[in-house]
Amino acid sequence: MILGLGLPDEGSVTVLGMAPAAAISRGLVSAVMQTGGLLKDLTVRETIRLTASVFANARPVDEVLERAGISGIGDRLVGACSGGEQQRLRFALALLADPALMVLDEPTAGMDVEGRRDFWTAIRRDAEQGRTVLFATHYLEEADAYADRIILLRQGRIVADGTAAEVRNLSSGRSVQATLPGADEAALSALPGVRSVEIRGDRVLIQTLDSDAVARYLLTSTAAHDVEVVAHNLEEAFLALTGDSPLSAEPGVEDAKAT
Secondary structure (H helix, E strand, O other): OOOOOOOOOOOOOOEOOEOHHHHHHOOOEEEEOOOOOOOOOOEHHHHHHHHHOOOOOOOOHHHHHHHOOOHHHOOOEHHHOOHHHHHHHHHHHHHOOOOOEEEEEOOOOOOOHHHHHHHHHHHHHHHOOOOEEEEEOOOHHHHHHHOOOEEEEEOOEEEEEEOHHHHHHHEOOEEEEEEOOOOOHHHHHOOOOEEEEEEEOOEEEEEEOOHHHHHHHHHHHOOOEEEEEEEOOHHHHHHHHHOOOOOOEOOOHHHHHHO
16 A cells, blocks of 8 residues: 555555655665566666666665665676565665655564674664664563564454564563473463463473563472563563464453453
């Protein structure tokens, strides 16, 4: 809907104060899609030059190559580029119109660890110059590390909206981890406040609303060692806030689902 490719079932959509089609026609919105859109028999530079020809005021080819971090592969055929390099090429193409809003759909899918890091470094550098970057991702560690604002949806409704820390805090409780060979899952599950127990070899992972009680039990009544108590990460908050049984959600989250 933001890109003007679909219409809402009800309500309306405006982008930068105007209809999506109008914003796009003025070069104010661009997108980096997950796949497609590239001709493998062209070089990276030829691809950018060809795309630049459709804009009235495109940014210089060398500039977008540099900003996307692919100036060194300008003469390489697109088909010979890695998945990460092709995704950075899509990023370069999106920069040509110098948009105010950039939409990224699973931008680092298929990238290796180094490629992801380099890609987000380029995105962060670009955002620091005033561009708004909206991205959808299943890599929640990326959202945690790079997003200034995170929105979680469940069945089309917003269940959380805030910084990564604010979203994590909406999910109450903590995780207690310990090394405990032969852990008694039933006994651990019976402790007050325990929501779930997971045994991974000699390590046990306990989700609980009363981490002090669990840690005290492990240290005084069992042979557990290397006990760790950690707050929920973004993935755990996501599962708690978007699951069918949000037992760990703070008061008010259920209300948010219904409004």
